[in-house]
Amino acid sequence: MGNGDEENLGRLLRLKGCERPGGDFWNSFDGKFQARRLALLVRRPFWMRLIGKLRRIFRPSVATLGIGGVVCVLLFSWPKNFPGNTVTGTRELLMVALASNVDDGVFIEEDFGDAGGDFCYVSELLPSGDHGPLLVACNF
Amino acid sequence: MLLSDVFWVMMISIVLDGVVVGSWKRPAAGCDGTLDGDAGLVAAVKGGDMTAFDVLMRRHREKVYGVLCHILGNREDAADLAQDAFLIAFRSIGKFRGQSKFYTWLYRIAVNLAMRYLRRRRLRRFFNFDNLELDPASEDFVATLAREFPGDRALLLKELQRNIAEALQGLSPKHRAVVVLSEIEGFSAEEIASMTKSSPGTVRSRLHYAKEYLKSALRCYL
Structure with missing residues (x-):
């Protein structure tokens, strides 16, 4: 009985293998x-x-x-190629000078040069009276 | 004199035609009697001959489409995936080393595509199937069934197709693939193992389980 069921199951499933698409299926398949x-x-x-x-x-x-x-x-x-920060305008320059942490004041030098505008340099004024490092430079 | 000359020219032409055309039609040595075997065609495709791939495709398309149809249960999806499988094979044929048969490699691509497709689609699409063209053995079997189930034969066949398809869809994709490749397509456990990236033991185990399930689902016909 068991073997008969196995064989008949095989025959049933092989019916599925007999399915064939009809009509123009393969022409359409090839074209696509x-x-x-x-x-x-x-x-x-x-x-x-x-x-x-x-x-x-x-x-x-x-x-x-x-x-x-x-x-x-x-x-x-x-900004022009100067060390330190740059600001524009005298007003800003003075604000920077006042805000700096220099106790002995600052030295402000203006240079109304003709090479690319007017420049101001603010540098630290040392106790010896010498100019310290440049704090800020600007052109306006 | 002229007629005899014409006669001999004709005879020579006929002989030459047979030799030349016959040599074209003579199949290559060592092949299966149709054209070149798959190996020769694969080599031609690698050499740039696209028409050789067309021959390969026509040779295997029905089987590939059939396998996909039975696994997916929907012929439109099967047709799309069959084309995908051939496109992948075409694009990747340079990587095919010939360590397995070409059709084994092709079926592996098709089965993998089907598994991925079924994993992505949670909702089962409606299924449909093609018409039956029975071979003599199947005709005998259907005649036997028709005696058990009297009535319209065409309706019996439609009902059979639907019930078998429903039963197959009751299996998991992995079990369905194994039973389709084994019972419908006739591949061995070793070939199926190669196609499904599993071992022959796993294939036999899945096949046993699938058959037990199908016997239960289709017992009215057994």
Whole structure:
């Protein structure tokens, strides 16, 4: 009985193996497969697609404007090459001088030079009367 | 004189045609009598011959689609996954070392796709199936069943298909895959183990459990 059940179960399951798609199934299957394979073959690698997307987002005109804007900001606001902090304007200079931790005062020197603007230098006034290290320099 | 010359030209042409065309049609040595074996076609695909892959696909597509149909229970899903399996095989054929047979490797891809698909889809889709084209052994079996279940034969077949599909869907994907590959497709335990990344012992254990379950689910037909 058991063997008979096994055999009949096998026969039942093999009925499933007799199922066949009808009509135009395989033509349609082949057509879709060819289209998908072609798409796979012409598809660019992931890194190339990523670069393409980034190039579309960051278009040359936008990039140029952005880079140009950054350059302008840097050119007009970049502090001159002096050590220490920089401030602009006499008022700020005096405020810095007053806020400094120098007990014996500060020495303020103005230089109305013609090489790129007017400059003020604030340096520490030492007890000996010498000028100490430069505290602040500014141009205005 | 002219007629005899024409006659001899024709005879020589016919002989030459037979030699030349016959050599084209002669199957390659060592193959299974159709075209080249799978190994030769795989080598051709690796060499850049895409039409060789088309031959491979036509050779195996029915079986791959059938396996997926029985595991998934839905022919649309089976068709999509069958195409996915062939695309993966096409893309990865350079990595195929020939340590197993090509169809074993292909079925492994298909079964893995089916398992992943079933893991992702919590909700079971409605299932449908194709028409039956019975072979002589199956015809005899159905005739026997028809005597047990008198009535419309076409309805009996539809009901059989539905009940067998329902019973298969009652198994877990792993058990279903094993019983489909063994009982429907006729693979050995070793081949199934290679396809499902398990051991022959595990395959036999799953098969035993699956058969016991199916015998219970389909006992009215046994």
